[in-house]
């Protein structure tokens with residue numbers, strides 16, 4: 001149960017805007033492997049040129065897999081996908097497979113790589129994938145800072161160098177300053193030599209009660 005605050009409001013509700021208060025959904029012991037196998041399939045789906053009969057077999061097997069899983073569909077916030085910080089990408093296939101290394105009020109650092117599924121052109125990571133990485137990072141930066149839930153008002157990305165597939169990389173972000181509901185954040189994506197591949201600035205705006 002949430003409690004009334006001194007302004008007569010509801011602390012939990014105000015902290016979460018119009019969001020439900022999600023409880024983390026713990027994954028079973030095989031969920032990491034489950035995500036891994038789907039990442040492999042994502043890579044293969046965009047990197048193979050198989051004969052038609054093999055494509056037909058793949059469709060049949062994928063349909064059978066869909067039929068196996070369909071009865072277990074759940075609503076938002078009820079699947080372990082996206083909620084498990086021990087699994088790369090928190091177990092979400094939308095996110096690249098990055099792992100949280102540091103998560104505190106000073107900022108958040110993650111380490112990981114992009115895969116064939118994230119290919120843009122000529123061996124480089126797709127330019128739309130990098131804002132995804134930053135946007136999600138800034139969400140966690142806000143969470144780690146202890147600030148109320150926020151949404152991205154703007155996200156600016158500078159692409160400084162080609163970002164390669166498969167190489168281990170590091171991204172780190174923090175809140176630079178706060179002005180009322182507005183948290184101004186920044187982050188850098190680097191290779192292991194410390195070269196900045198991309199950097200980003202974002203405005204994260206605290207949600208008002210009831211804002212979705």
Ligand SMILES: CCCCCCCCCCCC(=O)SCCNC(=O)CCNC(=O)[C@H](O)C(C)(C)COP(=O)(O)OP(=O)(O)OC[C@H]1O[C@@H](n2cnc3c(N)ncnc32)[C@H](O)[C@@H]1OP(=O)(O)O
Pocket residue numbers: 082083085135136137138139140143150151152153154180181182203205207208211
């Ligand atoms: C372990 C699990 C972790 C889990 C971690 C999970 C991480 C996931 C994180 C994902 C984050 C997202 O992608 S969120 C999805 C992408 N973002 C969105 O969809 C947001 C869509 N936009 C909105 O809903 C709205 O614009 C809001 C709620 C953000 C703000 O609307 P509002 O409440 O009406 O606010 P408004 O008065 O307009 O603005 C408030 C102040 O911000 C300023 N402002 C607003 N927009 C801008 C802007 N683009 N550029 C400059 N300034 C702006 C205004 O001038 C004002 O300043 P002043 O006059 O006060 O000075």
